[in-house]
Amino acid sequence: MTEALEAFRLETRDWLRANCPPGARGPGEIHSGSTKLSFQPDTIAWLESMADRGWTVPMWPEAYGGAGLTLEQTQVLYQEMQAIDARLPLVNMGTRMLGPTLLEYGSESQKLRHLPLIARGGAAWCQGYSEPGAGSDLAGLTTKAVLSGDQFVIHGQKIWTSGAQNADWMFCLVRTDPEAPKHQGISFVLLPMDQPGVTVKPIRLISGSSPFCETFLDGAIAEKSDLVGRLNEGWAIGKRLLQHERSGQGGLGPAPARSRPVGVTIDLEMPEVLNRYATDPAQKASQRDAVIRWQMRSRAFQLTQARMGQEVRDGKTPGAATSMFKLYGASLAQDKQSLTAELMGTQGIGWEAAGFTEEEIGATRSWLASRAVTIYGGTNEVQANIIAKRVLGLPD
Numbered sequence: 001m002t003e004a005l006e007a008f009r010l011e012t013r014d015w016l017r018a019n020c021p022p023g024a025r026g027p028g029e030i031h032s033g034s035t036k037l038s039f040q041p042d043t044i045a046w047l048e049s050m051a052d053r054g055w056t057v058p059m060w061p062e063a064y065g066g067a068g069l070t071l072e073q074t075q076v077l078y079q080e081m082q083a084i085d086a087r088l089p090l091v092n093m094g095t096r097m098l099g100p101t102l103l104e105y106g107s108e109s110q111k112l113r114h115l116p117l118i119a120r121g122g123a124a125w126c127q128g129y130s131e132p133g134a135g136s137d138l139a140g141l142t143t144k145a146v147l148s149g150d151q152f153v154i155h156g157q158k159i160w161t162s163g164a165q166n167a168d169w170m171f172c173l174v175r176t177d178p179e180a181p182k183h184q185g186i187s188f189v190l191l192p193m194d195q196p197g198v199t200v201k202p203i204r205l206i207s208g209s210s211p212f213c214e215t216f217l218d219g220a221i222a223e224k225s226d227l228v229g230r231l232n233e234g235w236a237i238g239k240r241l242l243q244h245e246r247s248g249q250g251g252l253g254p255a256p257a258r259s260r261p262v263g264v265t266i267d268l269e270m271p272e273v274l275n276r277y278a279t280d281p282a283q284k285a286s287q288r289d290a291v292i293r294w295q296m297r298s299r300a301f302q303l304t305q306a307r308m309g310q311e312v313r314d315g316k317t318p319g320a321a322t323s324m325f326k327l328y329g330a331s332l333a334q335d336k337q338s339l340t341a342e343l344m345g346t347q348g349i350g351w352e353a354a355g356f357t358e359e360e361i362g363a364t365r366s367w368l369a370s371r372a373v374t375i376y377g378g379t380n381e382v383q384a385n386i387i388a389k390r391v392l393g394l395p396d
C-alpha cells in the first residue's frame with residue numbers, strides 16, 4: 001500500500017469513528033432517500049455527515065455529489081466502515097442503478113439536476129420497466145409516450161415496481177415509435193411520481209410485506225428535458241442500467257460486507273455457525289456436508305468477484321458478464337436461505353404463532369423473500385440466454 005493510501009486509511013478511520021453514530025452501526029435501518037418515509041435521528045445524521053463528504057457515492061465526481069475517490073480509496077473506506085460495523089448511509093436505485101447510468105448517458109444538465117440530489121439522499125427512485133405483458137421479453141413493452149410540445153404524455157401500465165409507493169421519481173422505458181422494430185422504438189425517460197397521471201397500488205407478497213406495486217400511467221408527464229439519450233434509442237440505455245443492477249446483485253464493485261439483517265439467527269457466513277455445524281459431532285453428517293459445500297461455493301464466488309474487480313481496474317461495471325454474477329449469486333443466496341431454514345428445523349418455518357421468537361419469524365420471511373432473487377433483475381433463464389449469446393457468442 002502506498003503512503004498516500006495509508007494516510008487516507010488513517011484519516012478515514014479517525015473520521016468514521018468520530019462521526020458514525022451508535023444507531024448507524026450493526027444491523028438496522030438504512031436510509032432510502034425517500035421523502036415519504038421517516039427515519040431514525042441517527043440514520044439521518046449518518047446520511048448527512050457522509051453526504052457532506054461525498055461518501056454516499058464515493059467514486060462519483062465531486063461536481064455531482066461524490067468524492068471522486070479511486071477504486072482503492074473506496075475499498076479502504078468500506079474496509080474501515082466494516083471494521084466499526086457501520087451501515088451504508090444510503091441505498092437505493094438512484095445510487096446503484098440510475099446514477100451510474102446517468103453518468104454514462106445523461107446530458108450535463110441532467111447530471112447536475114439529478115445526481116447531487118441522489119447523492120444527498122433527497123429522492124428515492126423506482127424502476128418502470130416490467131409490464132403485465134412484458135417481463136423477460138422487455139422489449140415488447142407497450143406503455144406509450146407521445147411528445148406534445150416540451151412534454152411526453154404517457155399512457156400504460158407498469159408492474160412489479162419495487163418501492164413505487166415511497167418513490168419520488170421513476171426511470172421508465174416507454175414506446176415512442178410503435179411502427180419501428182421493437183428494440184428501436186423505445187425511449188428512456190424520467191418522471192416525478194407525485195402527479196395526477198400516476199397511480200400506484202401496492203402488491204402483497206407471500207413474505208407478508210408489500211415491496212412492489214402496480215403503477216398506472218394515465219396521462220403522466222415527463223419533461224422532454226428528462227429524455228435520457230436520444231429519442232427511440234433508449235433500449236441500449238435501459239440494458240446498461242440492467243447491467244448496473246445485476247452487477248450489484250452479483251456482488252461486483254466495491255461494497256462493504258452487509259451487516260446481518262435484523263432477525264437473522266443462523267447466518268452461514270458467520271465463522272461460529274460454520275464451526276458449530278462443521279465440527280460438532282452431534283450435528284448430522286448431511287447437515288455438516290451441506291453447510292461446508294455452501295461455504296466452499298460462497299468462498300469460490302467471492303474470489304471470482306475479487307478477480308473480476310481486479311480485471312476491471314477503473315471500477316466500472318462490466319457488460320454482459322454481469323449476468324454470470326447475477327445468475328450464480330442469486331442461486332447462492334437462495335440456497336443459503338433454504339439451507340438455513342432446513343438447519344433451523346421446525347423453528348425455521350414460523351409465521352405468526354406463539355412459540356417462535358421474532359428472529360425466527362424474521363428468518364422464515366427472509367427465506368420466503370429469497371424466492372424472488374432468481375426472478376428480479378431478469379430471471380435465471382434470461383441470464384443464461386445472455387451468457388450464451390453475448391458472452392459465449394453462441395448462435396441465437
Ligand SMILES: Cc1cc2nc3c(=O)[nH]c(=O)nc-3n(C[C@H](O)[C@H](O)[C@H](O)COP(=O)(O)OP(=O)(O)OC[C@H]3O[C@@H](n4cnc5c(N)ncnc54)[C@H](O)[C@@H]3O)c2cc1C
Nearest residue numbers: 127128129130135136160161162372375376377378379381
Ligand atoms: C421482488 C421483485 C422485484 C421486482 N422489481 C421490479 C422493479 O422494480 N421494476 C420492474 O420493472 N420490474 C421488477 N420486477 C419484475 C422482474 O424484472 C420480472 O418479474 C422478471 O423480469 C420476469 O418477468 P415476468 O415476471 O413477466 O415473467 P415471464 O417473463 O413471464 O417469465 C415466466 C417464466 O418463463 C421463463 N422465460 C421467459 N422467457 C424465456 C426465454 N426466452 N427463455 C427461457 N425461459 C424464458 C422465465 O425465466 C420465467 O421462469 C421485480 C420482480 C420481483 C420478483
